[in-house]
Amino acid sequence: MLNLINTFINSPLDQFESQTFFSIFTPFMDMNNFNITTFALYTFIVLFIIISLFMFTNNNNMIMGSKWFITQEMIYDTMVNTIKNQMGGKLWGFYMPFIYTFFMFILVSNLLSMIPYSFALTAQFVFIISLSFMVWLGMTIMGFYKHGLVFFALFVPQGTPLVLVPLLVLIEMMSYIMRSLSLGLRLAANVMAGHLLMIILGGLLMQFMSINILTTILGFIPLLIILCVVMLEFAIAMIQSYVWTVLMASYMKDVQYLH
Amino acid sequence: MNFCSLTLKSATKPLLTQGVRYVPISTNVRYLSSPSTPPPVKDPKTKAMSIIDALPGNSVLSKTGILGTSAAAAIYAISNELYIVNDESILLLTFAGFTALMAKFVAPLYKDFANARMNKVSNILNESRTRHVDAIKERIGSVSELQNVAETTKVLFDVSKETLELEAKNFELKQKVDLAAEAKSVLDSWVRHEASLRQEQQKQLTQSLLAKVESELSNPKFQEKVLQQSIADVEKLFSKLK
């Protein structure tokens, strides 16, 4: 029996490795950026899922959607309320589709990554942090475009004593710049930690269960614990996408209204 | 494999039987040790029937065929190391358990919720539709009161025709009366004129007579004549008295 079970130990990080299916080689320039990789494949899967969530569930454009559509409505409603509460004012409507798009992408890719043998898009630090950096950079450019140099008022909280202003500006600016990193890092680190935890626990349990029949039977108790961890990870997958949305909306508020 | 057979309907079956069909491999590895050992149930027969029902296919024969084929495929896959049991297999198991739990407990809740919500919305829509239909019917009723308006109009038209004729006759008569009155007034004025003219003539006549008489009176011859006449009269009177 034992020789049927894979006894070699993979690195737990193997699951985040992306493979290249298709690549273009030219002697003239580096075309690596156009490679079709696991990442690209799963991005397309996420795209297909999101599109199908909208195209399939509307019940052929009838007034009422199918039962599937109620989830869509709920998500949309939650997003509207969240962004409205976070941003306030009149401008939230302009940025709601933008933030909603991010939410849907992150939610679907998070949940998709929970399927075994799947690939976690949101655990790719390069991808997620560049995404958050792009969002941050775009918001900053928008802030300067909208407010000009008055944008720097963002770094001086109201009611600061004049003596403290230089120090506070420094600190606030640091924290503002760090937003670009922290927004993505939070999501990617959470997702990656969750997947690592699950795979490590799974590996440990695998080792334990493959000792003999008794441990195989006993192993079903820790299996329940892993089941709980899986549930927790599902919750985290949903909460992290929500957290991203809330933070993005609040950053957007800072940029739009400056306080 | 037999994955498509895992339906929501089958999800109402206990978790462990799901596990058997979900990951047949891992159970085989463990000599059908734990997940496949049926948990204590009251009626094993209905249990077995429910497991059989969960499988795709129509007859029991095809179902057993599917079961057998999938089991054989699983054994083949594992023994040939087509399926390699490793860390992810545990996650596959837990994920299957999670899916089964969701299908068993959360899916019915969601179904109820969705049905309630859809009923609510469709009730609102249906209500507004019936209200609209009622409004339209009311309007049709109010308009249909004017249904026999053509006949009424015809009658009214006749009446108006008659009125018009009477009016015309009336006008004619009135003109006749007017003409008669006018003629009368003209005649009257003529009469008056003639009367005044005669008066004038008489007046002139008397005046001329008076003037003539006066002129005659002033005439000595006439005076003489009158005198003689009066004398003659007086004589006559005297003769009579005698």
Add this chain to the structure above:
Amino acid sequence: MIFKRALSTLIPPKVVSVKHLTAAPNAKRINNVVGFYKLLPQGPAPKINNLSGPLGRYKAKYYDGENASGKPLLHLIGAIVVLGYSMEYYFHLRHHKNGEGEH
């Protein structure tokens, strides 16, 4: 004469006429409504499907109206597991068969 003029507006009687009925704004609205209802399809709604082909059939089976169910999720999970496992097998697992590739 005034009496006559008043009479002439009354004759012929203008109680109702087709022109009179349609000229009123309310009646015009009603006409629009009638036109609208004529345009509406009657009877039970036909079964329509925006998509054709296998995707449309899949949609009709699992998404539309009463058929809506969670099965597509299970199909998705199955597809992803098969895809992911086959990729895993192709890239990693087949190199470790029979404990050869222990490293």
